[in-house]
Each structure stands twice: as structure tokens, then as C-alpha cells.
Amino acid sequence: MGMTGIVKPMGLLACRVKRSLPIASLVCAAVGPCLLSGCALTVVSAVDAAGSVVQAGMSIASNHSSPTFVNGDQTSLHTVCIEWNSLVPVGDFVPALQYALHKRGVESTVYGPGNSPPNCEATLVYSAATDWGHRTFTDGYTEYLSAINLTLFKHGKIVVAASYETSGAKLDRFASTTTKVTALINKMVVATSD
Structure with missing residues (x-):
């Protein structure tokens, strides 16, 4: 073989x-x-x-938020006038602003552009934008508040400005309007009551 x-x-x-x-x-x-x-x-x-x-x-x-940047020091206020911005597409934005200010002990009044009441201690102007994103562990897309700009004026001068922007996979992008606005107001206004 x-x-x-x-x-x-x-x-x-x-x-x-x-x-x-x-x-x-x-x-x-x-x-x-x-x-x-x-x-x-x-x-x-x-x-x-x-x-x-x-x-x-x-x-x-997603239920917490932190400002992207704050320019200026916190200021002490008792009252503020909020200038209405009809371009902001978020229905609960102004109520969220008023709620956050009230939590800091500041009373607020809303007025139309160019009609500032004469007795305003300070004026707050704002802008905001929305975007759509896919929330983790869910189907479909959700609209969220993607950018906020707040500027506080006293006697015609900017006292403090703060902004929030989502970027990339920022976890707080789906946080509520109140959560985002409150985080900004807390950095801008000294609390006079809690």
C-alpha cells in the first residue's frame, strides 16, 4: 500500500x-x-x-438642563417686564419664564414690542428655536426646544445675558421648557425668596 x-x-x-x-x-x-x-x-x-x-x-x-453660557453677573430684581416675541414657536415659553421668575421672587408683566410700561425696573427680551430629534427608547421624532437666548436690561443697559443650545447628543435636549428656562433664570437673577 x-x-x-x-x-x-x-x-x-x-x-x-x-x-x-x-x-x-x-x-x-x-x-x-x-x-x-x-x-x-x-x-x-x-x-x-x-x-x-x-x-x-x-x-x-433629560429632566435637567444647564446653560450653555452666561455673560454677566446675577442681578437682584423685584419686578421685570417681558417683551412679547411672536416669533417664538413655543406656546409655554412665556408662562415658563414667568414661573421661573416667580420662583426667584420676581413679579413679571408681559408687554407688546415697543410698548414698554414706564414703571419697569428691568426688561427681559428673549428668542428661542425648536428642532426635531429621535428620543432614545422611543419610536418617531419629537419636537424640542433647541435654543434659548435671554437678555436682561436695566436702565437701557445689558445687565446679564444667558443662552442655552443643544448640540450633538446632549441628553437634556428633550427636557421641558420650564426646566430649560428655569436653569437660565437661576443663573441670571438672585433669588429674593424660595
Whole structure:
């Protein structure tokens, strides 16, 4: 028996092993988890718990906001006049401003552009824009407040200005209008009551 006689049976054996390998893989994949101890369940539970922590963190972060920048020092006020801006597409913007000011102990009045009441201690002007984005763990797109600019004037001079802008995957972009506006007002106005 020469080398050819040995190689032929080895080739047949290799062909049979090659054909049965996919079947063996399927059997191992089906039976393997049943033979494992609790390790597989522990890993799945750990991954599930980590996912829950990430989801909770994203949920909490989306309810907090921080100003992008503040230019000037906090000022002390008792009353402020808010100049109405009809170009702001957010219906709850002015009520959110008034709420944030009231929490700081500041009473506010809203007036039309060019009709500033003579007894204004300070004037607040604002602008804002919205955008659409995909909220994590949800389907579809949601409109959110993407930019806010607030400027506070006293006696015709800018006292403090603050702005908020979303950028990239900022987690607070889906925070409420009140949350975003309150964060800005808290940096602009000294609290006279809590």
C-alpha cells in the first residue's frame, strides 16, 4: 500500500467531518445553554440591569438642563417686564419664564414690542428655536426646544445675558421648557425668596 492508499481514506474522512460539522454546531448551539450552570442567566441579568441603569440615567439627565453660557453677573430684581416675541414657536415659553421668575421672587408683566410700561425696573427680551430629534427608547421624532437666548436690561443697559443650545447628543435636549428656562433664570437673577 503506497501513499496514495493512505491519502484516499483520509480524504473521505475529511469530507464526512466537513459535512457533519454544521449539524454538530447546531446541536451544540441548541443543547449548550441547557448544560450551562446559572452563569448564562447571571450574564443576561447583569446586561439587563446595566441597560436599566443607562435608561434611568438618560431619563434623569433629560429632566435637567444647564446653560450653555452666561455673560454677566446675577442681578437682584423685584419686578421685570417681558417683551412679547411672536416669533417664538413655543406656546409655554412665556408662562415658563414667568414661573421661573416667580420662583426667584420676581413679579413679571408681559408687554407688546415697543410698548414698554414706564414703571419697569428691568426688561427681559428673549428668542428661542425648536428642532426635531429621535428620543432614545422611543419610536418617531419629537419636537424640542433647541435654543434659548435671554437678555436682561436695566436702565437701557445689558445687565446679564444667558443662552442655552443643544448640540450633538446632549441628553437634556428633550427636557421641558420650564426646566430649560428655569436653569437660565437661576443663573441670571438672585433669588429674593424660595
